[in-house]
Amino acid sequence: ASLIHAEDWDDMGGCGGHPSAALFPPLLTLAEAAGASGREVVDAYACGYQVGSVLGRYMKSNKSFSDRAWHPSAVVAPIVAAAAASRLLHLSVTQTANALGIAASFSGGFQAQFGTSAKALQLGKGSMGGYLAATLAVQGITGDTEILERSNGFGACFAPGTSWRFMAHDLGGPLYLTSKHGKGGMDFRVAAKHLPLCGGAISGVTALEAALGAESVGMSEIEELVIQETRDQTKGSMFRSPYTGVGEHGKFSLPYSLAARLVFKEVSPRATSDQAASQVLKSGLLPRIKVKVQPFTEARPPVSKVSLRLKDGRTLVGESFAHHGETEPAMLVTKFRKAVADLMDEKTADAVIQKLSELRSMNNAASVLAIVNLDD
Numbered sequence: 001a002s003l004i005h006a007e008d009w010d011d012m013g014g015c016g017g018h019p020s021a022a023l024f025p026p027l028l029t030l031a032e033a034a035g036a037s038g039r040e041v042v043d044a045y046a047c048g049y050q051v052g053s054v055l056g057r058y059m060k061s062n063k064s065f066s067d068r069a070w071h072p073s074a075v076v077a078p079i080v081a082a083a084a085a086s087r088l089l090h091l092s093v094t095q096t097a098n099a100l101g102i103a104a105s106f107s108g109g110f111q112a113q114f115g116t117s118a119k120a121l122q123l124g125k126g127s128m129g130g131y132l133a134a135t136l137a138v139q140g141i142t143g144d145t146e147i148l149e150r151s152n153g154f155g156a157c158f159a160p161g162t163s164w165r166f167m168a169h170d171l172g173g174p175l176y177l178t179s180k181h182g183k184g185g186m187d188f189r190v191a192a193k194h195l196p197l198c199g200g201a202i203s204g205v206t207a208l209e210a211a212l213g214a215e216s217v218g219m220s221e222i223e224e225l226v227i228q229e230t231r232d233q234t235k236g237s238m239f240r241s242p243y244t245g246v247g248e249h250g251k252f253s254l255p256y257s258l259a260a261r262l263v264f265k266e267v268s269p270r271a272t273s274d275q276a277a278s279q280v281l282k283s284g285l286l287p288r289i290k291v292k293v294q295p296f297t298e299a300r301p302p303v304s305k306v307s308l309r310l311k312d313g314r315t316l317v318g319e320s321f322a323h324h325g326e327t328e329p330a331m332l333v334t335k336f337r338k339a340v341a342d343l344m345d346e347k348t349a350d351a352v353i354q355k356l357s358e359l360r361s362m363n364n365a366a367s368v369l370a371i372v373n374l375d376d
Contacts, residue, residue, distance in 0.1 A: 001021050001022055001024075001025045001026075001077075001123055001124040001126075001127035001128070002120040002121050002123065002124030002125075003120070003124075004020070004021040004024070004025070005018060005021045005073070005119070005120040005123040005124065006117070006119075006120035007196055007269050007339060008193070008196050008197055008198060008251050008269075009193055009195075009196040009269070009335060009339055010192070010193060011191065011192040011193070012191045012192060012193060012199060018073050018123070019048065019049050019052045019053075019076075019080050020045075021073075021077075021123055021127070022048075022052075022073070022076075022077035022080050022081045022123060022126055022127040022130065023045050023048045023049065023080060023081060023084050023127075024045070025127055025131075026081050026084065026085050026127055026128075026130060026131035026134075027041050027044055027045060027048075027084055027085065027088060028041070028365065028366075028368070028369060029131065030085055030088050030089060030131070030134075031088065031365040031366055032365075032366040032369060034088070034089070035364055035366070036088055036364075036365055037362060037363055037364065037365060038358070038359040038360050038361060038362030038363075038364075038365045038368075039360050039361070039362075040088055040365070041088065041359065041365045042359060042360050043087065043088075044084045044085070044087040044088035045084060047083055047084055047087040048080045048081065048083045048084025048085075048087070049080070049084075050171065051079065051080060051083040051084075051171065052076050052079070052080035052083075054167060054171055055076055055079060055080075055148075055167070056072065056076055058155075058159065058162050058164065058167055059072070059075070059076070059158060059159045059162070060072070061162070062159035062160075062161060062162045064159060064160055064161065065158055065159040069110055069111045069112060070108075070109065070110065070111070070158065071109035071110055071111055071113065071114075071119065071122050071123075073109070073122075073123050073126070074107070074108060074109025074122035074123050074125070074126050075107045075108065075109060075126075075158060076107070076126075077107075077123050077125075077126025077127050077129075077130065078103035078104065078105075078106035078107050078126040078127075078129040078130040078133065079100055079103050079104060079107065079130065079148075079154075080126075080130060081103070081126065081127045081128075081129070081130020081131055081133075081134075082099045082100050082102070082103035082129075082130035082131075082133040082134050083096070083099075083100065083130075084130070085099070085130060085131055085133075085134035085135070086099045086100075086134045086137070089134055089135075089138060091134065091137060091138065094145070095137045095138065096137070097143075097145035098137040098141065098142045098143045098145060099133045099134045099136075099137035099143070100133070100143070100145075100147065100148070101142070101143025101144040101145050101146075101147040102132075102133035102136055102137060102141065102142075102143035103129055103130045103133035103134075103143070104143070104144075104147040104148070104153070104154045105129075105143070106125065106126055106128075106129025106130070106132075106133070107126065107129075107154065107158070108122075109122035109123070109125075109126070110122075114198070114252045115248050115249035115250075115251065115252045115253075116248060117248065148164050148167065149164035149165045149167070192331070192332060192335070193335075194331055194335065195267045196251075196267065196268060196269045196339075197251055197257055197267065198251050198252050200252075200254070201251070201252075201253075201254050201257040203229075203302075203303040203304040203320045203321075204227050204229065204254050204257065204258060204304040204306070204320070205257050205258060205261050205267060206304070206320035207227065207302070207303075207304040207305055207306040207318045207319050207320040208225075208227075208258055208261055208262075208306045208308070208318060209261070209318065210306070210318030210319060210320060211306045211307070211308050211316040211317055211318025212308070212316065212318070213316075213318075215316065216265075217262070217308070217310065217316075219262060219263065219283050219284070219285060220311075221310050221311055221312070222262070222285065222288060222308065222309075222310060222311070223288070223309045223310060223311045224288050224289075224290065224309045225258060225262075225285075225288060225289045225290070225306065225307070225308050225309070226290045226292060226306070226307045226309070227254070227258065227289070227290070227291055227292070227304060227305070227306050227307075228292045228293075228294060228296070228304065228305045228306075228307075229254075229291065229292070229293050229303070229304055230293075230294075230295060230296060230301060230302075230303055230304075248272055249277075250271070250272045250276075250277055250280070251272050254291060255286055255289040255291065256277075256280060256286070258289055258306075259280050259283065259285040259286050259289060260272070260276065260280050262283075262285055263276075263279055263280050263283050263285065264276070264279075268338065269339075300321075302319035302320055302321050303320055303321060304319065304320050305317070305318070305319045306318045306319075333353055336349070336352075336353060337349055340352075348371065351371050352368065352371060355367065355368045355371060356368060
């Protein structure tokens with residue numbers, strides 16, 4: 001789970017973070033041990049995703065949670081993973097309630113860790129905690145079965161004042177996957193990042209790519225890059241100083257992300273290595289990048305707008321809009337190929353993609369793992 005999250009190429013789930021990173025490692029581990037079918041894995045994944053999505057909605061609607069420096073993904077990961085693992089293991093109602101109670105004790109994590117390896121470890125710890133909670137519940141270990149709504153429990157600590165007892169009503173009915181909860185009800189779609197960056201930087205880099213289009217702009221040609229953002233992120237990690245030379249900090253700095261895209265002509269996990277950070281700093285681009293936070297006046301305003309002023313007098317302009325639609329399968333395939341390029345050859349990657357597309361019909365989900373042998 002930590003390795004998945006470290007790439008920052010996760011999905012953008014409804015649980016205030018990245019549910020798939022927390023869900024798949026324990027589910028595939030348990031499926032391999034129990035000989036679970038692909039359909040059971042998908043069913044358990046949907047269960048965990050739904051619990052996290054509803055839990056996240058209650059937490060994110062509470063100002064006391066959003067104003068604090070919690071790492072949302074790490075807070076919900078244990079409960080998400082425990083719910084999914086309990087479903088896959090066919091735990092009883094009492095066992096599942098105990099598993100969730102145990103899992104809540106593993107919740108936690110801080111935004112101060114963004115830009116360090118500990119950020120990914122926080123989510124990994126949460127995923128491991130959910131797995132451990134379910135396996136302990138099988139053995140009769142107990143946890144508070146009302147930990148979420150109790151006056152001195154999970155909700156009271158992370159989002160006090162929220163009506164947690166109503167949450168159970170939102171968890172009834174068929175399983176669903178959703179990345180968005182609108183006022184008109186649920187939006188049954190899942191979104192995933194198309195760039196390996198912190199979510200707050202993606203719209204800005206997308207706007208830069210729209211401005212560049214097919215142009216190949218040299219660093220010496222750039223006079224100034226001005227990016228206008230609708231959201232004031234100056235109190236968060238997106239404006240963390242990139243001048244330390246530590247590559248991981250770059251994923252959480254909007255100016256660094258923009259400069260790296262110009263230096264390397266693409267966005268990839270390699271752009272945030274310490275060596276890459278050194279190249280970005282030497283490019284001299286960072287002082288030429290200006291961030292403005294102000295509302296747009298358009299009827300359908302963009303999230304970010306980039307104006308790239310060149311020394312020859314031209315200005316290239318690009319915008320990006322929030323994307324809440326369903327992620328296209330083709331994008332996921334492309335992203336998967338890029339993510340595993342250093343780990344497996346194209347033939348093995350194709351085999352894994354094929355197996356994953358057949359997951360729901362597999363009698364034994366472990367066959368997905370069987371074709372990946374990184375020791376060869």
